[in-house]
Amino acid sequence: MLSPTLRPCIYIRNGRFCCRSSRCKSSLQRPSPEKPHHIVNQVADIQSLAAALGSNESEKTWFCNQFLKVSVSRIVEAQEFQEESSNSPSQNPNTFAALQCKMKDYATYGLAQEAWDTLNDMKRVSGKPTVYDYNAFLYYNLKSGNLSIEDLVEVHGRMRILGPSPNALTFNTLLNGSLSLGSLEGAFYFTKEMCRNGFVPSFSFLSKLLKRSLELGDLVYSLDALELMLDLDYFPTEPTSNLLVNSFIKSGKMHEACFLLSLLSDKCFLPSMHHSYNSIIWALCKSGQTCVASALFCSLKKRGIGHNVCTYTALVHGFSREGAWKEAFHVMDEMQREGCKPNVVTYTILVKFLSDYGKIKEAQALLNKMEREGCDPDLVTYNIMLHALCRQDKIREACDLIEIIEQKGLHPNSFTYSALVGGLLKAGRIGSANKHLLDILPF
Structure with a gap:
């Protein structure tokens, strides 16, 4: 030590x-x-x-x-x-392995041109670069956000002409890259190229393509994506199908919406699309095409598609809106025969249009029938009835209706009092109108 x-x-x-x-x-x-x-x-x-x-x-x-x-x-x-x-390849910068590392590093850090030059340098080695090197080039450059859709087309074109031939992974990278760049045109181009080369696009990608085209509001590409899916026996999910139908309806393209419904029906996909065909029937009824809606209703029924209260209510709305009372009440009767009970919305629609057409007695009779059948009117129903009574100077009945509303435990709102005050002023009862105005105003 x-x-x-x-x-x-x-x-x-x-x-x-x-x-x-x-x-x-x-x-x-x-x-x-x-x-x-x-x-x-x-x-x-x-x-x-x-x-x-x-x-x-x-x-x-x-x-x-x-x-x-x-x-x-x-x-x-x-x-x-x-x-x-x-x-280590880094000790010899001219080896193929070193070039692979350089290309990957350049692409990762967003140096696309340097990565491309390095990829070209690999040609010094016989049989190189391989398709996997091109795939790595695309993947890492896309990940770093350094390629445009024009770059993707150029790389694909070079591979197609000079080789190596793209494989399934190449096309999947190009497809997802096109979507990430927001290019629907590029995505469809590479999808068709993929099919032409004998590869099959996945369900997840085509579903993503359909959703993306709907988000961008491009209905033409949306239909193209749907046709591609159906050709491959891929069925879009119910929410996506409903979104597609509603997109056509909002754009006023009713024929296209009906064609879509028929297309899905041919693929035996219709039974799970109650929301979609109800949306079409409602849109037809609101646009004055109730007869077309009724024909679609009957066609669906023949195919064994059961209708619900929403479907029947749409037809009641359409016929009532057009003043076709016989057809409207016929739908109500058929609805009950099929065991589908009308709800408060169904009755309120009838009360509204009867009132609008000046049929106050019929509206009051329907209101009483509604209560007898155990479907209690809500405040909206009463407000519609109250407004109709005041328009026809039936102030006494209107005041009685206010009492009924309060007895049922409903709380009159500003629409209730506004209808009543308007009727009172029209009848020249200024004092009563002032009294009810004080109930409306916050002070």
Whole structure:
């Protein structure tokens, strides 16, 4: 062991053997991994450093042993590093593996031109670059957001003409890249190219393409995407189908919406689309095409499609709107025969249009029938009736109706009082109108 006075003068710091003694000006530097032969040269240095310790042989022996332990481990590390360096492509920038790494790094960091130049440099090697190198080029450049749709078309065209031929992964990368760039035209172009080359687009991609075209409001591409899906026996999900139908309805393209419904019907997809065909029937009834809606209603019924209260209510709305009361009440009767009970919306629609056509007695009779059948009118129904009574100066009946509303525990709102005040003013009952106005105003 070292004597207490000499032990502190030898220490290791950051891989260096150091001596605090003024008699020793040298230190042992940990060899650099790149230069393992330097370790051997340090054997002579350690002898001079040991001599500086004095004549104590035990101290010299301890010091040399410590040095050798560290040095052996350093030699092993250096040898391993040298072996790794000899196998590393980075040591030879002209190897194919090194070019692959460079191309990937350039693409990852958004240097598309440098990545492209490196891809071209790979041609020095016979049979290179492969389709997988092109796929990596596309993937990493798209991930870094450094390619345009024109770049994708150029890369694909070069592969198609000069090779290597694109594979399924190439097309999937091009398809998803086109969508991420917001190019529906590019996505459809690559989809057709994919099919032409004998590959089949996935359901998930075509579904994504359909949704994206709907989000962008492009109904032409939406229909194209749907036709592609149906040709491959892919069925869009019910929410997507409903969204597509509603998009055509909102655009006023009723014929296209009906064609879509028929197209899905041919693929036996119709039974799960109640919302879609109800939307079409409602749109037809609201646009004055109730007869067309009724024909569609009957056609669906023949196909075994069961109708619900929403479907019947749409027809009631359409016929009532056109003043075709016989047909409207016929729908009500058929509805009940089929075991589909009218709801408050169905009755309210009839009350509204009867009132609008001045048929107050019929509207009141329907209101009473509604209560007898256990379908309690809501405040909207009463407000419509109240407004109709006031328009015809039936102030007495209107006031009685207000009492009925309060007795049923409903709270009259501003529409209720506005209808009543308008009727009172029209009848010349200014005082009563002022009183009810105070109920409306917040002060």
